[in-house]
Amino acid sequence: MGWPVGHSRSPIIHNHWIAEHSLRGSYVLLPVAPETLEQALRALPVLGFSGCNLTIPHKVAAMSIVDQIDPLAQRIGAINCIVVETDGSLSGCNTDAFGYIQSLRDARPNWQANAGPALVLGAGGAARAVIAGLLDSGVPSIRLTNRSPDKTQELVAAFGPQVVAVAWAERHAAVEDVALVVNTTNLGMQGQPELDLNLSVLSPQALVSDVIYAPLETPLLAAARLRGNSTVNGLGMLLNQARPAFNAWFGVMPTISNALLGKVHASF
Numbered sequence: 001m002g003w004p005v006g007h008s009r010s011p012i013i014h015n016h017w018i019a020e021h022s023l024r025g026s027y028v029l030l031p032v033a034p035e036t037l038e039q040a041l042r043a044l045p046v047l048g049f050s051g052c053n054l055t056i057p058h059k060v061a062a063m064s065i066v067d068q069i070d071p072l073a074q075r076i077g078a079i080n081c082i083v084v085e086t087d088g089s090l091s092g093c094n095t096d097a098f099g100y101i102q103s104l105r106d107a108r109p110n111w112q113a114n115a116g117p118a119l120v121l122g123a124g125g126a127a128r129a130v131i132a133g134l135l136d137s138g139v140p141s142i143r144l145t146n147r148s149p150d151k152t153q154e155l156v157a158a159f160g161p162q163v164v165a166v167a168w169a170e171r172h173a174a175v176e177d178v179a180l181v182v183n184t185t186n187l188g189m190q191g192q193p194e195l196d197l198n199l200s201v202l203s204p205q206a207l208v209s210d211v212i213y214a215p216l217e218t219p220l221l222a223a224a225r226l227r228g229n230s231t232v233n234g235l236g237m238l239l240n241q242a243r244p245a246f247n248a249w250f251g252v253m254p255t256i257s258n259a260l261l262g263k264v265h266a267s268f
């Protein structure tokens, strides 16, 4: 469920796994306007759904509608997955943090969370999941910078002293000594301006990642690759956040096969 939702690649991913595991069912896109979210969610058990995903703008609003929320999603402050329980109640969880960390591990099996501080750009829903995932994986500290400073302060208050606020205007200098740079803003997405980030003081060993997957290589990742840094795009996060959701609905942890990757790549 989203509003709008037509751009989503999730049906390609989940319908591939439904067929692969010979399940009888279908993953469908449901455009749901914000004012009808509660009615739509309460209809899920009646209509025979196992659950649903939530995307923009429902991830926060749904928290006050569902019946149970797991502790990680509580900490992140957003849910992207709902499971319809056997008694018809709705459980909310967040699989974006798992998805992000697993995407780093898939792309860079030797990735060491404790290699040094991370710089996170952006303080929206994706940033919250990325920060929770990084802290839980053992990243020692996070420099957080966002255009709107009040949102940076909100996240510093929510996640504690390992997250340090950096003014948006100071973001270029904050690149120094970090082991990981993560863009979680909309900047660099198709139709959006580029992220302006000077990488000249970035360590050659640092990993640069972007949660954006359209385009697959954002200008930030292209600039990092050209100066020799390793990069990870947002497609792995998208694919990996879907795995625990599918597992929660159907009791099977699916894998990301080359056949699935081929279908997803063909959709760009």
Ligand code: NAP
Pocket (backbone or CB within 6 Å): 056, 096, 099, 121, 122, 123, 124, 125, 126, 127, 146, 147, 148, 151, 184, 185, 186, 187, 189, 211, 212, 213, 234, 235, 237, 238, 239, 241
């Ligand atoms: P969001 O909650 O709306 O947050 C958007 C963030 O981008 C905010 O920090 C916002 O800053 C910043 N931003 C937007 N326009 C900006 C501009 N012109 N200059 C500077 N900063 C700007 O959105 P979200 O849910 O976090 O999603 C952010 C991105 O992550 C999207 O591209 C989305 O597609 C992607 N995403 C990917 C995955 C995946 O699976 N790969 C999952 C979730 C999200 P302000 O606070 O100042 O407005």
